[in-house]
Amino acid sequence: MPSKQILLVEDNPDLLELTRGALLSGGADSQIVSVRDGQQALDYLWACGAHHGRDASEQPALVILDMHLPCLSGLQVLERLREHPLTAMVPVVMLTSSREPDDVRACYRSGANGYVAKPLAFAQYRQKVTALRDFWLGANETVPCL
Numbered sequence: 001m002p003s004k005q006i007l008l009v010e011d012n013p014d015l016l017e018l019t020r021g022a023l024l025s026g027g028a029d030s031q032i033v034s035v036r037d038g039q040q041a042l043d044y045l046w047a048c049g050a051h052h053g054r055d056a057s058e059q060p061a062l063v064i065l066d067m068h069l070p071c072l073s074g075l076q077v078l079e080r081l082r083e084h085p086l087t088a089m090v091p092v093v094m095l096t097s098s099r100e101p102d103d104v105r106a107c108y109r110s111g112a113n114g115y116v117a118k119p120l121a122f123a124q125y126r127q128k129v130t131a132l133r134d135f136w137l138g139a140n141e142t143v144p145c146l
Contacts, residue, residue, distance in 0.1 A: 004061035004137045008034040009041040009077070010095075011069050015118070019064070019095070022129035030137060033060070038072025041065070042080060045087050059090050062136045067096035067103060075106055082111035089143050091136055095129070 006023060010016040020032050035041050041063070043049035047056035063081070067074035074094060081087040093114035094107045104115050116132055119125045 003029040003031050005031045005033060005058075006133070006137070007041065007044060007060040007063045008032055009036075009038070009063065009065045009069065009074065010034065011036045011066065015066075018122070018125060019129055022126040023133050025126070025130055028133060028137075030133065037070040038074065038077040040071075041069075041077050042072070045081065045090070046084065056086055059087065061091070061142055062133075063090055063092045064095050064132070065092055067094055067098055067107070075103075075110060078107065078110045078112055091140065091142060093132060093136065095132070 008016065008019055008023070010019060016034055016036070020034065023030055023032055033044065035044055040050070044051045044054070045056070045059065045063070047054040065074045065077060069077070074096065078092055078094070081090065081092060091113045092111070093116060094112050095116045095118060096103070097118045099117045107115050114132070116128055119128060
């Protein structure tokens with residue numbers, strides 16, 4: 001089975017590396033592409049800006065999106081993804097420090113496929129990210145891009 005791609009959108013360099021490590025743990029065969037702000041995420045997914053020329057018909061199997069990002073918030077990115085036919089069906093999981101019920105509701109109303117609050121403890125963080133990867137890249141069935 002070919003490796004599945006994950007787009008990781010995280011502006012904190014420490015959490016970016018921690019998350020990448022968890023996603024690649026256990027010999028996982030995943031390609032991780034990371035960007036640090038909301039506009040970069042849209043540019044990557046829609047193959048424009050710095051990512052002009054990328055084949056936009058090849059979308060990631062999963063987007064892991066922080067809520068609190070520079071340029072565009074994770075929620076704004078999510079809303080724009082759901083409005084665009086190219087990315088409307090791409091699975092998006094919010095991985096964020098917020099545990100506010102209003103944030104959770106807003107993400108699900110905007111089309112998030114999942115919402116994971118970042119645990120403070122390293123071991124729990126790694127466990128949650130690994131479980132997230134295993135479900136979305138292993139058990140979940142995705143639809144091909146339009």
